[in-house]
Amino acid sequence: VTVNGVFSILPLIINEVPEGWAIASTLGLAIQAGNIGPLLYRLLRPSLKSIQIVVYSILAIGTVSMVLMALFWDVTMDIAGKECSIMLTVFVFTAAICDCTSSVVYWPFVGAFAPAMVSGLALGENLSGVVASAVSWLGLSAAYSFYTLALVLVFSGIAFRMLERTVLLSEQAKSDASSESLIPEGKEAFAMDAKSPSLPLLVVGLMSLFENAVLPSILPYATARYSSQHYHIASTIPLSTVALFTLVYYQASRTLVLCMTLASCVVIGLITEVGMGYMDVGPVWTVAIVLLVKVLLAYCKATSMYHLKVGARHSSEAKRHLETAGCLMQTVSGAGAVAMYGLVHCTQLFPQRS
Numbered sequence: 001v002t003v004n005g006v007f008s009i010l011p012l013i014i015n016e017v018p019e020g021w022a023i024a025s026t027l028g029l030a031i032q033a034g035n036i037g038p039l040l041y042r043l044l045r046p047s048l049k050s051i052q053i054v055v056y057s058i059l060a061i062g063t064v065s066m067v068l069m070a071l072f073w074d075v076t077m078d079i080a081g082k083e084c085s086i087m088l089t090v091f092v093f094t095a096a097i098c099d100c101t102s103s104v105v106y107w108p109f110v111g112a113f114a115p116a117m118v119s120g121l122a123l124g125e126n127l128s129g130v131v132a133s134a135v136s137w138l139g140l141s142a143a144y145s146f147y148t149l150a151l152v153l154v155f156s157g158i159a160f161r162m163l164e165r166t167v168l169l170s171e172q173a174k175s176d177a178s179s180e181s182l183i184p185e186g187k188e189a190f191a192m193d194a195k196s197p198s199l200p201l202l203v204v205g206l207m208s209l210f211e212n213a214v215l216p217s218i219l220p221y222a223t224a225r226y227s228s229q230h231y232h233i234a235s236t237i238p239l240s241t242v243a244l245f246t247l248v249y250y251q252a253s254r255t256l257v258l259c260m261t262l263a264s265c266v267v268i269g270l271i272t273e274v275g276m277g278y279m280d281v282g283p284v285w286t287v288a289i290v291l292l293v294k295v296l297l298a299y300c301k302a303t304s305m306y307h308l309k310v311g312a313r314h315s316s317e318a319k320r321h322l323e324t325a326g327c328l329m330q331t332v333s334g335a336g337a338v339a340m341y342g343l344v345h346c347t348q349l350f351p352q353r354s
Contacts, residue, residue: 001156002062002095003031005132005149006069007216011232013142014220018076018083021220025337025344028216030089032337034096035330038104042327054105055160058098063153065095070146103326107305108319118309118322119247122302126241133236195311197321199254200304201328203261207301208329210268213336215293217343221275221350223290226283234290240298252303264296277351 006027017023041054048054072087079086110117135148224231252260267289273279274286281289308325312318344350 001128001131001149001152002066003092003099004129005066005135005145006092006095008129008132008136008236009142009145011224011228011235012136013073014224014231015228016074017085017088019085021224022344023085024220025217025341026089027092028213028337029341030093031096031099032213032330032334033093034098034100035334037097037101038327038330041101041104051105051109052164054101056157058101058105059153059157059160062095062098063150065091065098066146066150066153069095070143070150073142073146100330103329104323107322107326110322115306115309116248118306119251119302122305123241123244123247126238126244126298126302130238130241133238136232136236195307197308197311197324199258200307200311201325203257203300203304204325205328205332206261207264207297207304209332209336210264210293211297211301212329212333213340214268215271215297217337217340218272218275218350219290222271222286223283226286230283230287234287237291239291240294243295243299244302247302247306251306252299254307257300257303257307260296261300264293264300267293267296276349
């Protein structure tokens with residue numbers, strides 16, 4: 001909810017920061033620098049006695065980051081002759097540590113439970129964007145918006161505590177819980193015909209690249225060229241969440257997901273053309289295209305995570321696949337953010353508007 005919150009509020013402050021439209025790629029790079037969190041988690045995991053400590057640490061760091069962001073987001077500093085939003089960037093980085101780490105913590109957590117739980121987590125992640133969007137539409141100041149998101153994280157901690165107690169009280173958790181986490185470690189079979197994780201992992205990686213690196217960087221150039229209101233609408237309308245509700249009843253086949261993945265590549269290319277100024281389809285169509293690709297990206301990624309779960313032979317393998325997918329999300333997102341930062345700041349491909 002922290003990173004989604006920042007990008008939902010960004011259209012409201014983009015004209016107040018010295019970087020102008022380029023702030024999106026700068027914050028994207030700061031967010032991906034937060035991948036130091038998953039790295040530290042992987043290194044320290046053997047010494048961690050429970051996953052609860054990690055989850056509560058994630059929520060605590062996120063809460064503190066949002067409070068400090070509310071207090072100091074507009075503080076700037078002159079760096080190499082350019083005025084920079086130093087505090088906003090720093091606290092986006094610390095908040096991103098939480099979001100990035102959650103990808104390698106939460107997905108394996110649901111790996112040993114029913115496949116519907118994987119769809120539920122995907123829906124829950126997307127609903128965090130709905131919460132962030134709702135906050136941005138309340139008309140609060142940036143500071144109060146950040147405070148509100150901090151409060152949401154406090155409620156998230158309470159919710160996890162309730163989930164923790166539920167799991168600990170269940171008979172299955174008592175009999176199968178591992179020594180290092182809340183997750184049952186059963187070897188029960190999930191599918192008689194286990195499938196290769198290669199295609200779902202490829203889709204997850206590509207969708208994460210588009211969703212976390214490419215689209216946030218080019219969105220201001222494609223939509224704010226018309227008005228800040230169009231940028232705000234394209235950033236916050238939660239159509240993808242509505243689409244993910246269908247996962248409760250229906251999961252697309254691998255072939256259909258592949259077709260939707262190819263379609264999303266085409267649409268991302270179109271949005272890039274608009275952002276670079278080579279094409280102008282008008283504000284309404286641009287916003288509609290952005291919302292369409294958000295639906296495709298979210299649905300393809302969520303469905304591929306579901307396929308990783310149901311294609312595994314047992315819970316341990318499912319956890320492994322989902323953790324690999326979480327790491328892949330962060331790796332490709334980080335590499336993509338670096339590339340997009342270079343394209344935006346070091347080339348003339350994107351018109352420098354403020």
